[in-house]
Amino acid sequence: MGELDGKVALVTGGARGMGEAFARLFVERGARVVLGDLDDDEGRAVAGSLGDAAHYVHLDVTREADWQRALEQTRARFGSLQVVVGNAGMSPPPRSIEKTSLEEYRRVIEVNQIGCFLTVKETVPLLREAGGGSIVLISSTAGLQAVSGLAPYATSKAAVAQLAKVAALELARSGIRVNSVHPGPIDTRMNQPGYWGDYDTRPFLAKGNPLGRVAAPEEVARVVAFLASDQSSYCTGGAFSVDGGQTAGVFLSEKMFS
Secondary structure, eight states, X not given: OOTTTTOEEEEEXXXXXXXXXXXXXXHHTTOEEEEEESOHHHHHHHXXXXXXXXXXXXXXXXXXXXXXXXXXXXXXXXXXXXXXEEOOOOOXXXXXXXXXXXXXXXXXXXXIIIHHHHHHHHHHHHHHHTTOEEEEEEOOGGGTSOOTTOHHHHHHHHHHHHHHHHHHHHHGGGTEXXXXXXXXXXXXXXXXXXXXXXXXXXXXXXXXXXXXXXXXXXXXXXXXHHHHSGGXXXXXXXXXXXXXXXXXXXXXXXXXXX
């Protein structure tokens, strides 16, 4: 028996990276999964590779009409919804606040912050219908610890962490648990060459991390799967870091010790 047997999950940003890893592990552990994304080709390919246990929907997390269609398809395909993962997000290249345009700032807030707000708002009725469930919002260590040059991303991810806490308080008596997950440096497209020009951020990030490496998306997926499952039945309102110790404090290499 898988720990997610009988559960139906919806994962936003499910076409690649961490979202794809969540979907694959959920199916492996017994869930049926709806993947939402803007990249229809990649999303359909991932869902197709998972067989009848997965279904792809086009989903712009900032649009209420897209949410309504996605949830209608979820109900039609699988009949219910018990798990929601708000993973869709974006970040522009690092630049100072002075050089960040208002349009760029608003776009990141729309996707990362308002997208998670709608993730909670739109899915709660189906979760209540199912008798309860789990919502996991993907924030970032940047939501706990400021990063210079990333004002839009860091402030939006900090808002996601607080949204999870507010939602946890409001929904607890409805049997709906809400937690945030805060990945540190992960080997996804955002840290690979081609996302922010030709720069590969992974060696730099690994050097400053206490564990000395970036994580695979599957390492985050295992934490998210725990929070999605009944094994985390007394966890709500929490902020779970998956960061190799990055937010524990200031890391000094042993070479610096006397």
